[in-house]
Amino acid sequence: MSEHTVSSYDEELTAIAGCIAEMGGLAETTVTNAVSALVTQDLELARATIKQDGRLDELLGEIEVKLVEIIARRQPMGGDLREIMAAGRISNDLERVGDLAKNVAKRVIAIDSDLKSKKLAIGVEHITELALGQLKNVLDAYTKQDAEAARQVREADSEVDAIYTSLFRELLTYMMEDPRNITQCAHLLFCAKNIERIGDHATNIAENVYYMVTGERLPEDRPKVDETGVVNA
Amino acid sequence: MSEHTVSSYDEELTAIAGCIAEMGGLAETTVTNAVSALVTQDLELARATIKQDGRLDELLGEIEVKLVEIIARRQPMGGDLREIMAAGRISNDLERVGDLAKNVAKRVIAIDSDLKSKKLAIGVEHITELALGQLKNVLDAYTKQDAEAARQVREADSEVDAIYTSLFRELLTYMMEDPRNITQCAHLLFCAKNIERIGDHATNIAENVYYMVTGERLPEDRPKVDETGVVNA
Numbered sequence: 001m002s003e004h005t006v007s008s009y010d011e012e013l014t015a016i017a018g019c020i021a022e023m024g025g026l027a028e029t030t031v032t033n034a035v036s037a038l039v040t041q042d043l044e045l046a047r048a049t050i051k052q053d054g055r056l057d058e059l060l061g062e063i064e065v066k067l068v069e070i071i072a073r074r075q076p077m078g079g080d081l082r083e084i085m086a087a088g089r090i091s092n093d094l095e096r097v098g099d100l101a102k103n104v105a106k107r108v109i110a111i112d113s114d115l116k117s118k119k120l121a122i123g124v125e126h127i128t129e130l131a132l133g134q135l136k137n138v139l140d141a142y143t144k145q146d147a148e149a150a151r152q153v154r155e156a157d158s159e160v161d162a163i164y165t166s167l168f169r170e171l172l173t174y175m176m177e178d179p180r181n182i183t184q185c186a187h188l189l190f191c192a193k194n195i196e197r198i199g200d201h202a203t204n205i206a207e208n209v210y211y212m213v214t215g216e217r218l219p220e221d222r223p224k225v226d227e228t229g230v231v232n233a
Numbered sequence: 234m235s236e237h238t239v240s241s242y243d244e245e246l247t248a249i250a251g252c253i254a255e256m257g258g259l260a261e262t263t264v265t266n267a268v269s270a271l272v273t274q275d276l277e278l279a280r281a282t283i284k285q286d287g288r289l290d291e292l293l294g295e296i297e298v299k300l301v302e303i304i305a306r307r308q309p310m311g312g313d314l315r316e317i318m319a320a321g322r323i324s325n326d327l328e329r330v331g332d333l334a335k336n337v338a339k340r341v342i343a344i345d346s347d348l349k350s351k352k353l354a355i356g357v358e359h360i361t362e363l364a365l366g367q368l369k370n371v372l373d374a375y376t377k378q379d380a381e382a383a384r385q386v387r388e389a390d391s392e393v394d395a396i397y398t399s400l401f402r403e404l405l406t407y408m409m410e411d412p413r414n415i416t417q418c419a420h421l422l423f424c425a426k427n428i429e430r431i432g433d434h435a436t437n438i439a440e441n442v443y444y445m446v447t448g449e450r451l452p453e454d455r456p457k458v459d460e461t462g463v464v465n466a
Contacts, residue, residue, distance in 0.1 A: 064318065071301055072308040085297065092325065103461075110461035172419060176412040182405055187461070189419060190426065228336075228343035228420070 012070050013080070016063060016087045017143070023059045023094040024139040028132060030056070031097065031198060034104040035128040038111075038191060039121050046108035049101065056098035063091045079215070086212035090142065093201040093208075097135065100194040100201075107187040120174055120184060123167040124191050130160050131195050134202035142209045150209035151218060153202055160199035167192045245303050246313070249296060249320045250376070256292045256327040257372040261365060263289070264330065264431060267337040268361040271344075271424060272354050279341035282334065289331035296324045312448065319445035323375065326434040326441075330368065333427040333434075340420040353407055353417060356400040357424050363393050364428050367435035375442045383442035384451060386435055393432035400425045 030052055037045035067088050070076065076084055134153055141149035171189050174181045210218050263285055270278035300321050303309065309317055367386055374382035404422050407414045443451050 064321075068304055068314065068318070071304045075305040081301065085301070088297075088321075106461045168419075172415055175408060175415050175419075179409040179412075182408050182415075186401075186405060186408075186419075186422060189422070193423065228339045 009070075009074060009080075012066070012074075013083060016066055016070070016084070019059055019063045019066070020087055020090055020094070021139070021143060023056060023063075023091055024135070024142075026052070026056055026059070027094045027097040027101070028135055028139075030101040031104075031128065031132055031135070031195075034101040034108070035125060035191075035195070037105055037108045039118065039125050041108070041111075041118065043109055046105040049105040053098045053102040056095050060091050060095040063087060079212075082212045082215060086142075086208040089208045090205050093204050097198050097201050100198055104191045104194050107191055111184050111187050120171070120181065120188055121191075123170055124188060124195065127160065127163045127167055127192060127195050130163060131199040131202065134160060134199050138202045138205045138209065141206065145209075145213050147210045147213040150206040150213070153206040154210075154218060157199050157203045160196060164192060164196035164199075242303075242307060242313075245299070245307075246316060249299055249303070249317070252292055252296045252299065253320055253323055253327070254372070254376060256289060256296075256324055257368070257375075259285070259289055259292070260327045260330040260334070261368055261372075263334040264337075264361065264365055264368070264428075267334040267341070268358060268424075268428070270338055270341045272351065272358050274341070274344075274351065276342055279338040282338040286331045286335040289328050293324050293328040296320060312445075315445045315448060319441040322441045323438050326437050330431050330434050333431055337424045337427050340424055344417050344420050353404070353414065353421055354424075356403055357421060357428060360393065360396045360400055360425060360428050363396060364432040364435065367393060367432050371435045371438045371442065374439065378442075378446050380443045380446040383439040383446070386439040387443075387451060390432050390436045393429055397425055397429035397432075 030049055033045055033049040033052070036042065037049060067084055070084060074080070134156060137156075138150060138153040140146070141153060168189065171185045171192065175185045207218055210216075263282060266278055266282040266285070269275065270282060300317055303317060307313070367389060370389075371383060371386045373379070374386060401422065404418045404425065408418045440451055443449075
């Protein structure tokens with residue numbers, strides 16, 4: 001294989017990693033804007049966030065085309081193949097993160113704007129900080145090909161789950177206290193769940209980064225308890 | 234290309250379609266069992282359903298490996314490439330259907346068993362029948378490569394959405410009537426949403442079948458209103 005061919009292969013892989021980085025940045029912005037719109041009851045920002053999500057779908061499509069081309073042209077093996085498979089899975093996770101954020105933005109419009117909601121939404125803001133931190137850390141781990149950092153992201157997901165479980169219970173309490181809170185809190189329950197699932201996608205990405213870098217799977221998922229109280233072995 | 238090569242290529246494509254059919258059947262069973270466990274408060278069935286989901290993850294992994302092999306070996310173009318891309322996307326959707334059903338099964342265990350819940354869960358049973366019908370129809374459309382049937386599945390998704398919106402409101406009413414219903418109904422809200430999203434996955438599959446068969450995208454999504462009351466353009 002000529003030097004030129006090798007270099008161009010690297011360029012192709014770098015271009016794919018660049019698309020993933022673009023998707024990652026966009027996914028983070030979408031989540032930030034959706035939850036900011038929720039907490040400040042900013043309907044304009046919510047509408048803009050809903051529109052923004054389309055770009056993630058486009059990028060996913062572009063990455064798929066690039067991946068098929070590179071597989072067909074290069075017949076990658078070993079670490080290169082793992083890198084390509086990881087890119088496919090990670091881009092899927094990032095597109096799903098965008099969908100979840102879009103759903104939060106849609107609920108901003110559904111929740112009638114009143115002062116009470118701002119107080120009730122604060123818990124969602126808190127879990128979002130954690131989930132966004134997870135997303136940022138795992139995207140850094142991907143860029144730096146850092147398996148240990150990826151492992152730590154998966155480890156830290158239990159914190160997001162714990163916050164979610166307590167938020168779930170808190171929102172139910174608000175519902176029980178005053179039936180007028182019920183509709184709003186129902187939407188906030190879904191918002192909180194969406195953010196918790198963004199944490200799960202960060203975990204998926206972490207597992208794929210770890211496998212991409214090391215060629216080995218992380219040991220079985222730790223036992224995980226969610227708000228359903230069921231251990232998810 | 235020799236006759237033999239062509240035949241073997243077809244065999245590879247048929248094997249992939251066979252895996253998709255297996256995933257489809259398993260996804261349908263998982264949904265049926267999860268909701269049956271919910272309505273009859275059958276904890277044993279719920280636990281068995283949670284375990285069953287692992288097989289869908291395995292099949293997804295097997296399909297991915299097959300797809301990469303076939304792309305690397307055959308450099309598919311045109312309709313063959315569309316078939317392969319569709320298989321990748323459809324298998325992802327089916328794996329997600331299994332995850333959603335698993336989440337319903339976990340909530341069966343979380344909901345304290347009492348007679349009231351059976352009544353409240355009936356609405357979930359109804360939307361499930363519709364969503365399962367959608368899933369069955371779109372898998373038939375895939376097997377028969379029937380673009381028109383796929384188009385009809387996408388069209389019919391608005392019915393699932395309408396039932397979901399009315400179920401969402403009904404469950405909120407039960408919560409407002411009696412605070413003792415709140416925890417159970419919160420879980421049922423998530424169950425209903427999961428089933429509605431299974432309908433969305435059937436729609437995704439329909440769009441992929443249509444594109445696979447015709448090489449053309451279905452026209453822009455119809456405007457869609459969900460329980461958030463926001464038109465999803």
